[in-house]
Amino acid sequence: MSLKIVVLAKQVPDTRNVGKDAMKEDGTINRAALPAIFNPEDLNALEQALRLKDAHPGSTVTILTMGPGRAADIVREGLFRGADTGYLLTDRAFAGADTLATSYAIAMAIRKIKDYDIILGGRQAIDGDTAQVGPQVAEKLGLTQITYAEEILKVENNRITVKRHIDGGIETVEGPLPIVLTVNGSAAPCRPRNAKLVQKYKYAKTATEQKEEGLAFPELYEKGYLSIPELSVSCVNGDLAQCGLSGSPTKVKAIQNIVFQSKESKALTGSDDDVEELVVELLDNHTIG
Amino acid sequence: MNNLFVYLEIEEQTVAEVSQELLTKGRSLANQLNCQLEAIAIGSNLAGIESQVLPYGVDKLHVFDAPDLYPYTSLPHTAILVKLFEEEKPQIALMGATVIGRDLGPRVSSALISGLTADCTSLEIGPHEDKKQGKTYENLLYQIRPAFGGNIVATIINPDNRPQMATVREGVMKKEILDPNYKGEVIQHKIGDYVTDADFVVKVIERHIQKADHNLKGSPIIIAGGYGVGSKENFQLLFNLAKELHGEVGASRAAVDAGFADHDRQIGQTGVTVRPKLYIACGISGQIQHIAGMQESSMIISINNDPNAPINTIADYVINGTVEEVVPKLIKFYKKNSK
Numbered sequence: 232m233s234l235k236i237v238v239l240a241k242q243v244p245d246t247r248n249v250g251k252d253a254m255k256e257d258g259t260i261n262r263a264a265l266p267a268i269f270n271p272e273d274l275n276a277l278e279q280a281l282r283l284k285d286a287h288p289g290s291t292v293t294i295l296t297m298g299p300g301r302a303a304d305i306v307r308e309g310l311f312r313g314a315d316t317g318y319l320l321t322d323r324a325f326a327g328a329d330t331l332a333t334s335y336a337i338a339m340a341i342r343k344i345k346d347y348d349i350i351l352g353g354r355q356a357i358d359g360d361t362a363q364v365g366p367q368v369a370e371k372l373g374l375t376q377i378t379y380a381e382e383i384l385k386v387e388n389n390r391i392t393v394k395r396h397i398d399g400g401i402e403t404v405e406g407p408l409p410i411v412l413t414v415n416g417s418a419a420p421c422r423p424r425n426a427k428l429v430q431k432y433k434y435a436k437t438a439t440e441q442k443e444e445g446l447a448f449p450e451l452y453e454k455g456y457l458s459i460p461e462l463s464v465s466c467v468n469g470d471l472a473q474c475g476l477s478g479s480p481t482k483v484k485a486i487q488n489i490v491f492q493s494k495e496s497k498a499l500t501g502s503d504d505d506v507e508e509l510v511v512e513l514l515d516n517h518t519i520g
Numbered sequence: 521m522n523n524l525f526v527y528l529e530i531e532e533q534t535v536a537e538v539s540q541e542l543l544t545k546g547r548s549l550a551n552q553l554n555c556q557l558e559a560i561a562i563g564s565n566l567a568g569i570e571s572q573v574l575p576y577g578v579d580k581l582h583v584f585d586a587p588d589l590y591p592y593t594s595l596p597h598t599a600i601l602v603k604l605f606e607e608e609k610p611q612i613a614l615m616g617a618t619v620i621g622r623d624l625g626p627r628v629s630s631a632l633i634s635g636l637t638a639d640c641t642s643l644e645i646g647p648h649e650d651k652k653q654g655k656t657y658e659n660l661l662y663q664i665r666p667a668f669g670g671n672i673v674a675t676i677i678n679p680d681n682r683p684q685m686a687t688v689r690e691g692v693m694k695k696e697i698l699d700p701n702y703k704g705e706v707i708q709h710k711i712g713d714y715v716t717d718a719d720f721v722v723k724v725i726e727r728h729i730q731k732a733d734h735n736l737k738g739s740p741i742i743i744a745g746g747y748g749v750g751s752k753e754n755f756q757l758l759f760n761l762a763k764e765l766h767g768e769v770g771a772s773r774a775a776v777d778a779g780f781a782d783h784d785r786q787i788g789q790t791g792v793t794v795r796p797k798l799y800i801a802c803g804i805s806g807q808i809q810h811i812a813g814m815q816e817s818s819m820i821i822s823i824n825n826d827p828n829a830p831i832n833t834i835a836d837y838v839i840n841g842t843v844e845e846v847v848p849k850l851i852k853f854y855k856k857n858s859k
Contacts, residue, residue, distance in 0.1 A: 331636075375595055377722065480635025482677055491584075514858060518818075
């Protein structure tokens with residue numbers, strides 16, 4: 232059976248390798264110092280989608296990302312790796328959304344895209360680490376969900392079989408389509424960009440980008456596949472009260488920088504004498520023994 | 521009405537550690553709020569489960585006992601919580617930030633439009649003033665969690681929506697029996713009132729739970745490795761040292777991501793929190809998210825060839841050297857001097 236697959240992907244600041252310049256003096260984040268990247272686990276999700284497409288000819292993979300204009304990079308990256316189309320869900324009214332308001336917007340956009348059998352996303356995004364958007368999108372669409380997926384084993388007769396991680400083990404579960412799946416970082420890594428697809432899609436732009444940057448080859452855009460559609464609140468028939476800050480039950484009351492109590496450390500070298508002296512000291516004070 | 525609820529995670533017939541920790545925390549928050557503590561047990565063959573629950577000071581235990589409710593699947597447990605919360609209107613609902621809690625919490629919160637904070641490391645009660653709207657709030661739940669890859673700590677509140685929901689990391693709160701003979705009420709609910717057959721759409725075909733082959737959380741000596749260990753092979757050095765010292769091996773997120781160590785050995789905000797007597801950090805630079813999970817160790821030794829590694833600032837001893845060089849020496853001199 233051919234499948235309609237939607238991959239949810241987020242552009243995130245790379246919080247994994249935060250350098251000393253990432254925090255400002257006042258304890259807030261210096262976003263400019265952190266590169267914007269494709270959320271790592273969303274790449275694992277994309278790979279599962281592309282594998283399904285390989286195994287089920289005629290399937291399509293659609294990238295859906297929500298963010299500011301520059302998040303169009305995520306759609307392009309998806310196209311370079313094998314996705315067929317992509318949408319950028321973008322509107323000032325989405326700003327300040329918590330996970331609930333985000334899920335609402337994404338669910339409305341998926342309703343707009345309409346045709347879907349499997350919705351895939353990473354387990355969680357590295358800027359918030361909440362893992363909430365996948366299950367909340369599923370709930371809003373009235374679909375069931377399989378989280379912490381490691382591998383899709385098969386799809387047949389409108390049922391999907393998935394190996395997933397649970398605390399202290401693994402389980403294999405089977406569920407009905409359509410369904411929402413979230414994929415772990417330990418799942419298969421995403422294939423690299425395909426050179427031909429990079430050539431094909433490198434000028435893919437949203438209407439806003441086309442307007443702002445100007446078009447070197449306007450005739451290219453007549454074919455349509457180079458235009459990345461932008462979806463606004465009104466495009467997806469969104470209720471403003473449920474979007475962005477006003478649709479967010481949770482509020483940030485305070486943000487604190489983390490300061491650890493530093494200790495006066497004793498510096499040693501790796502020489503035999505230093506190491507032996509330390510071991511003897513630890514034995515004497517019964518830290519080891 | 522408006523009590524504090526804890527969802528109990530139950531593996532076969534045993535209440536999970538994290539749920540016991542939450543009951544203890546829940547009891548102290550309920551005392552502050554002057555409300556009751558209620559707990560929810562959903563599973564199979566739960567007869568007598570109250571003996572594991574009431575001693576934490578639980579006033580009311582809601583039991584949902586049916587064959588299909590174990591193992592956990594998303595929809596039946598969601599359906600139960602949503603309907604029960606609509607009836608009981610809790611002010612606060614807590615669950616573990618485990619695979620189950622992080623699958624269940626967001627679904628319930630989305631259905632109730634309640635707001636949910638994931639992976640809290642601390643919960644407090646306090647007031648809030650919304651200057652813009654000119655409103656003040658008393659007795660809100662402060663949901664405190666690391667954010668932004670663990671580089672900051674955020675305090676989150678749900679001023680207007682109920683229940684205030686939070687998932688809480690395992691091991692960050694302490695469990696403590698309040699009274700072995702605590703008198704609480706046990707309510708057996710009729711499953712058919714809460715769940716329909718259509719909720720059982722996901723089938724668990726196969727399930728393998730392995731009892732962890734190590735006890736990282738409880739070990740008094742931990743040898744932890746970071747990305748600087750360099751390879752899975754070099755991690756064997758750490759295991760050798762751990763064997764000599766009767767300790768356990770842990771790892772930083774970077775080492776786990778690189779495939780040097782198994783995920784269940786990860787220490788830090790996204791792994792386990794540990795408080796050993798001795799923590800030997802090998803080739804760990806000391807990202808904040810790692811330090812937050814081990815800073816309460818009584819003694820910290822850092823082995824690192826980078827004298828400016830952030831972890832060195834919280835270490836009692838800093839050995840400037842490589843893991844390959846220093847760890848075998850520790851083993852050698854331990855063997856020589858311990859006899």
